[in-house]
Amino acid sequence: MASSTALMEDRMERSPNPGSPPGNSLEGQLESFSLLPHKTEEENEETAQTATPGVSDILSVRGETSENTPMGTSGQSKKGIVDMLYNNRPKELETRPRYIDAHPEARLVLQAFFSAVLAEEPEDVYAFARQYFSQRVKVPKEELLRPLVICGPSGVGKGTLMNMLFEEFGGYFGFSVSHTTRAPRPGEVEGVHYNFTSRDAMEAAIEEGRFLEFARVHTNLYGTSLEAVRQVQRAGKVCVLDIDVQGVIKVKETDVNPHYVFIAPPSVEHLEARLRGRGTESAKDIETRLGAARAEIEYGLAKGNFEHVVVNDTLEKAYADLKTTLVGFYSHLAAKTA
Numbered sequence: 001m002a003s004s005t006a007l008m009e010d011r012m013e014r015s016p017n018p019g020s021p022p023g024n025s026l027e028g029q030l031e032s033f034s035l036l037p038h039k040t041e042e043e044n045e046e047t048a049q050t051a052t053p054g055v056s057d058i059l060s061v062r063g064e065t066s067e068n069t070p071m072g073t074s075g076q077s078k079k080g081i082v083d084m085l086y087n088n089r090p091k092e093l094e095t096r097p098r099y100i101d102a103h104p105e106a107r108l109v110l111q112a113f114f115s116a117v118l119a120e121e122p123e124d125v126y127a128f129a130r131q132y133f134s135q136r137v138k139v140p141k142e143e144l145l146r147p148l149v150i151c152g153p154s155g156v157g158k159g160t161l162m163n164m165l166f167e168e169f170g171g172y173f174g175f176s177v178s179h180t181t182r183a184p185r186p187g188e189v190e191g192v193h194y195n196f197t198s199r200d201a202m203e204a205a206i207e208e209g210r211f212l213e214f215a216r217v218h219t220n221l222y223g224t225s226l227e228a229v230r231q232v233q234r235a236g237k238v239c240v241l242d243i244d245v246q247g248v249i250k251v252k253e254t255d256v257n258p259h260y261v262f263i264a265p266p267s268v269e270h271l272e273a274r275l276r277g278r279g280t281e282s283a284k285d286i287e288t289r290l291g292a293a294r295a296e297i298e299y300g301l302a303k304g305n306f307e308h309v310v311v312n313d314t315l316e317k318a319y320a321d322l323k324t325t326l327v328g329f330y331s332h333l334a335a336k337t338a
């Protein structure tokens with residue numbers, strides 16, 4: 001089996017076609033890291049000298065004409081780097097398709113990140129990278145995975161089914177971080193448990209249409225911002241939106257373009273039994289939920305409102321149906337189920 005380092009190198013670069021144009025060759029690709037229009041050659045030289053040897057080697061390969069001109073503090077030449085990455089590659093990797101050819105966007109993302117680091121020269125590069133990659137990478141809209149709306153009356157089993165889904169497909173799905181105007185409770189972390197914000201700021205954002213849905217609970221506002229959904233999408237995950245029918249109606253007015261799945265109970269009697277069996281609501285609360293459920297089920301089963309209805313009768317059958325539906329929506333899940 002090939003070593004992981006060898007595999008990584010192979011994924012970074014391997015040219016099956018020795019006659020390919022310079023822009024496609026390893027040298028051409030390394031040269032394309034020279035995205036430093038805001039810096040002079042002297043400044044770049046200085047950056048190369050202060051960076052770690054590996055980074056400086058790559059950054060210092062910037063279009064000099066002589067193949068063997070020493071560059072950077074390590075004196076590593078362009079040819080030396082090419083040798084370093086090309087030589088000793090295990091033979092068994094030769095037949096693999098080149099990853100980078102299928103994903104030219106990887107190079108664009110890294111180039112932009114290097115440029116940003118050199119422009120801003122952050123003290124804490126890890127913190128900078130975290131912020132950069134969570135907020136600033138512009139994924140083309142057509143590349144983003146469509147969110148998933150899961151809707152159904154209270155007690156139908158949405159949470160149960162989503163837990164099963166997250167257990168099997170953990171890294172593929174994510175929830176957006178909600179905003180709230182309430183104060184953080186001990187242990188709650190900004191941006192993790194909630195995005196804590198002021199009432200004025202949140203009302204202004206709602207007014208500007210930057211919220212997908214929101215609700216007033218007592219004196220506070222809670223809601224899902226479009227940006228929070230985008231963050232999950234930019235992380236390459238399907239953003240799950242567990243929302244009620246009112247939320248669905250609002251989402252349909254936006255350009256979020258999710259897939260819509262409704263979870264229905266086999267009957268209202270089943271729903272009532274589950275709500276009572278869960279034992280988390282008062283009798284009065286259960287009545288209120290059942291009252292709302294009838295209209296929600298009517299909306300959920302009406303033709304055209306949802307792409308698919310899962311009837312949560314037997315849990316295993318319902319989950320299998322949900323899974324098949326989701327693999328149909330998101331083809332990349334098939335690799336996980338294979």
Ligand SMILES: Nc1ncnc2c1ncn2[C@@H]1O[C@H](COP(=O)(O)OP(=O)(O)OP(=O)(O)O)[C@@H](O)[C@H]1O
Pocket residue numbers: 152153154155156157158159160161274275277278312313314315316318
């Ligand atoms: N197919 C099923 N058969 C029997 N019980 C079920 C089934 N699915 C879920 N339940 C049970 O029904 C109760 C309600 O399920 P769950 O909490 O997942 O509902 P929910 O739709 O997420 O509700 P809410 O919207 O109020 O959070 C739970 O006690 C759960 O164990």
